[in-house]
Amino acid sequence: MKIKVGVIFGGESVEHEVSIISAIQAMNKMDLEKYEVVPIYITKDREWYTGEILKDIETYSDFDLIKKYCANVVLYYKNGSYVLQKKNGLFKSVVKDIDIAFPVVHGTNVEDGVLQGYLQTIGIPFVGSNVYASVVGQDKAFMKDVWKSADIPMTKYVWFYDVDYKEDKDAVLKMVSKLKYPVIVKPACTGSSVGISVCDKEDKLFESIDEAIQYDSKIVVEEVVKNLKEVNIAVMGNYERQKVSEIEEVLSANKFLTFDDKYIGGGKGKVKGAKSSKTVSSKGMASTNRKLPAELDPKVRSKVEDIAVRAFKALGSSGNSRIDFLIDDKTNEVYINEINSIPGSLAFYLWDAKDINFTSLLDEMIQIGIKDYKKRVSKTHSFESNILQGFAANAGTKGMKGKLK
Ligand SMILES: Nc1ncnc2c1ncn2[C@@H]1O[C@H](COP(=O)(O)OP(=O)(O)O)[C@@H](O)[C@H]1O
Ligand SMILES: [Mg+2]
Incomplete structure (x- = not known):
């Protein structure tokens, strides 16, 4: 069957x-x-x-x-x-x-x-990450806070709510002054570079925040990585076992990777989604301009692999996630940027480059999903208790019936 x-x-x-x-x-x-x-x-x-x-x-x-x-x-x-x-x-x-x-x-x-x-x-x-890993994997503030506690290297950051900003802009300015400019301002939960902007100096900060605030009530501000090289890697597995894909370097024509860089890229056919005005390449994330495999110093490569696995485990992720990194190409300093719990095109091209074709990738993902399910149902989610019985008895003797009349 x-x-x-x-x-x-x-x-x-x-x-x-x-x-x-x-x-x-x-x-x-x-x-x-x-x-x-x-x-x-x-x-x-x-x-x-x-x-x-x-x-x-x-x-x-x-x-x-x-x-x-x-x-x-x-x-x-x-x-x-x-x-x-x-x-x-x-x-x-x-x-x-x-x-x-x-x-x-x-x-x-x-x-x-x-x-x-x-x-x-x-x-x-x-298939894929459970509720908790998915939530944390979407919210850049939660994600960073969890990774910080797991000693995962990141750029310095702060986050705050829109209400805090509206009530006291100077307090936010002070908070951000702990970071070195230029900084990058992001809505915590959007994705696809929506609402993100780079801010070179303090007097432009409010402009960037006003932009980001349109998309989310939580705003993250972080230091910009210089001499930027962006690389991505996929991790497949669950909290028990993980393996890593090939690493790609993503290339952008802009200051940072935009929606268009990611999806409009070089794809031939186009799709116009239902009720949408954006026209997206029919290749999706597979149309991004990239170098695959990325050219990396072996030490940097193994650092990326190691951090990716630790980050995946720290969130308790499952399935096949793509983890994105920012590297300072001069100092070889590696910073984690974010996880995409369900990456565009399921990052099949990263596995393909490691001789795991798309069909096998999907097969493995489904098998991991089945294992996760078995594990989940094997845990006890209820225990015998007579609380309700007690409640019913009390309700009877102490006049609950009477109250309901
Ligand atoms: N700290 C940073 N330093 C330099 N560039 C950054 C930094 N953070 C993000 N970027 C750039 O902005 C892009 C989008 O940011 P990202 O955090 O990945 O948001 P999204 O979830 O929208 O993809 C990245 O792909 C990168 O090009
Ligand atoms: Mg990104």
Whole structure:
């Protein structure tokens, strides 16, 4: 019997279109001898759809196609199965049942633990990081605080809330004065370089913060790494075992890697996502300009590998995450930048360069998801208690009934 894999993608995120591309790339590479692929697309309006045409990128140029040929469904637990059931129609029939969910989502409301929380609530096995690792992996302030306590090297940073800034700008200015300019100002939770700007001097700081504040209530400010070389590496596994991919160097035409550098790159075909104005290369993250493998001093290479594994473990990540680094090319100082719990294009190209093809990568990710699930259900999540009995008895004798009358 084939394992039915529900590939979940889209969602209410600025990286919605990128997720469509990553998911289509993955769906087309899954081992069909072992797995049956069930596409599950979440629109920006939070409607869930399933249907075969969702495997085809052309579908997304016309939203009416989805409405017409796909079923609008909910995913829930019913009689021992995880089912996709029609939301509308006379019979509200079950369209499909699935064995494991495979989130291929990017950004807020999905990659950040929100979707994982839903999946764990209904109890379905799923691929990738659990709720906690996903939450911390999306929030640059949480991420840095956790890594700091694990002695992971980072640039100096501070973070604060929008309310603190609005109430006392001078206090924020003072806080940031502990850092050396230039600094880079980021909304804590966006991704894809949205809302990020470099600030060369103190009198421009408020401008940068005002920009970032539009996207998040939490703002991170950190020192800029000079002579910047950006390298990325993927880590696959879970808290028990990890392995690392090849390292890439990403190249940017701008001061820092922008949305366009990442996704508009050199890809030929374009996709216009449902209800979106951004046109994204159909190659997704695979279209970034890169040097693969990165040219690195062997010492720097092993430092990157070592820090990546430690960072992955510190968060308790699972599946296949990409960890991004900032290197000062003159001093060879290595700083971690961030983790992408579910990287664009699932960073397949980084594994491909290590002779693990996309199909094997997906296979390994699913197998890790199954192991995580088994581990999770093997732990005790309840214990016998007579609290409720006691409560009922009290309610009886102490007049709860009377109160309810
Ligand atoms: N401390 C830093 N020093 C220099 N450049 C940085 C620094 N932090 C980020 N950048 C640049 O900004 C880009 C986006 O920042 P990043 O933290 O990766 O946010 P996102 O989650 O949006 O990808 C990076 O790819 C890098 O080019
Ligand atoms: Mg980044």
